Amino acid sequence: MGMTVVQKVLARATGRRMVAIGDVVEPAVDLAMSHENAALVINQFLEVYQGTGLEPKPWDPAKIAIVFDHRVPAETPKTATNQKKVREFVAAQGITKFHDIRGDEGGICHQVLPENGYVRPGHVVVGTDSHTTSHGALGAFAFGIGATEMASVWALGYAMTVEVPGTIKVEVTGALPDFVTPKDLILQLVGKLGAGGATFHVLEFHGDTIRAMSTSGRLTLCNMSVEAGATSGIVPADEETLRYLREEAGVADDVEPMAPEPDAPYERIVQLDASKLEPQIACPHTVDNVRPVSSVAGTRVHQVVIGSCTNGRLDDIAMAARMVKGKKVARGTRMLVFPASGRIYQQAVAAGYVGDLMRAGAVVMNAGCGPCLGVHQGALGDGEVALSTTNRNFKGRMGNPASEVYLCSPAVAAASALTGVITDPRDGGAA
């Protein structure tokens, strides 16, 4: 029996020739990422050393990444103080992969890591954020963990009690139609599998649609794999991965792609035909409550959000900008755009997208998580409806349990911003 990509990654990371599904392993970690919750990780890390007589020192500061993104710039003195403590720890420990609140190198962790070439095919990546699954887009095995588990990784350099997960193969064929995007594909898949349908499993993406897809689109797919409960999503590295690493992430050293073996043991194969896909939308209050956009067209929208680790990259912003250029956001609807990183923000300025969006009435905010998780910026009023390119629509997600959140692609979001109601982008958008 052959091995899936994740089995191969875990075999390498444990120095074994092979690992079987269900084996409990302790893989060496290549990259350990945290955001503001590094404040809690530090607290737990220091507690690990209590009474040991040992000096608290992370196993390898070069493999730790810390990126401020959830509350940037700080919204309260409490957050600012947490961030200050993290900065002090970073300086004391010599952590170099630190991305502070800056327009040049800051942004959302799940964008900052790939665009700086920190993530490579075959890596084991852990992050104190559930959307760490994103990094599977580069052929890494990447999964979310809690702060205490991260403290343990900082101390030891490996993750404990990792069960080698089974894999669901997702095979996607056909070209995506106009105005239909990777976001629609992953929404459809989450709807099909259900919110817990892939729990303790990995989604491994294959097929000509995936091969033709940019790394940006693959990041969207892997990002939302966790919304089906998956441990991770993964796209086996290919020529596009190498192109991205060389041209966009500035990686000059050798990169070794890792492919599944032909007789890899898939527990299940899910086939999707991209050519027949319509724009999709996840309705309140679960991500698997997915329907074609056409079925809820006309629903009044008070706030449109374009951004996040799911859909805040240059192609997402470009699509929105092209759709609203020369038109106007509907009165009574707010359109907020959050680029995923400072680098993307600069590219969007240079390409003229930011100007197009602002002239249409959109507000372009600083790079970061923005209103996605309801802690900072873009709060919703009682009874208001948000249409968002983010990844979660749980009750209260955007900070107000008396509001509703729908999830969609940037195309649906931009088309709807122009009309003020949920609109199928294939219908032209502007009223």
Add this chain to the structure above:
Amino acid sequence: MSRARVVLALDDDVSTDQIYPGRYMATVLPTETPQFAFADQTAFNALLKSGGVPVGSVLVAGKNFGCGSSREQAVSALKGHELVIVAKSFARIFLQNAINLGLKLVEVPDLVAAEGDDLAIGLTELTNLTSGRRFGIKPLPAARQAIMDAGGLIPYTRKRLVGRSVVG
């Protein structure tokens, strides 16, 4: 065998946003997070804070309890009230966080229980004393049980660290 009353019954897919809303995430210390447990369910939150929920009381839920964010506050907040969570299934990160921090979870795939029911929780079986029905408990994987037995991930890691420094 422990006996306890169900103080809250919830459906499938209870998210960490419901358990611990994102706006309180700047609060990180386990000593401070319990006040925000189920903050948006104001009546239950008030009951918890009033001390009206006895230690060891049970919260029951459907499938995929704790889905969403990796925020550990969702676990430390419940742990602070010494609640026991009985659900049909748990989301992966929440399950691991609970084991790491020592929050008691019981996975009962066929569970039927309502608010006010009294439960007897054994090692392999849960009895709903109110309805008289018995349900099988899905055991924790052995590797995770070792963390529970050590008293959580911090002592478990500490032991490894000290062991390593002695050896090497």
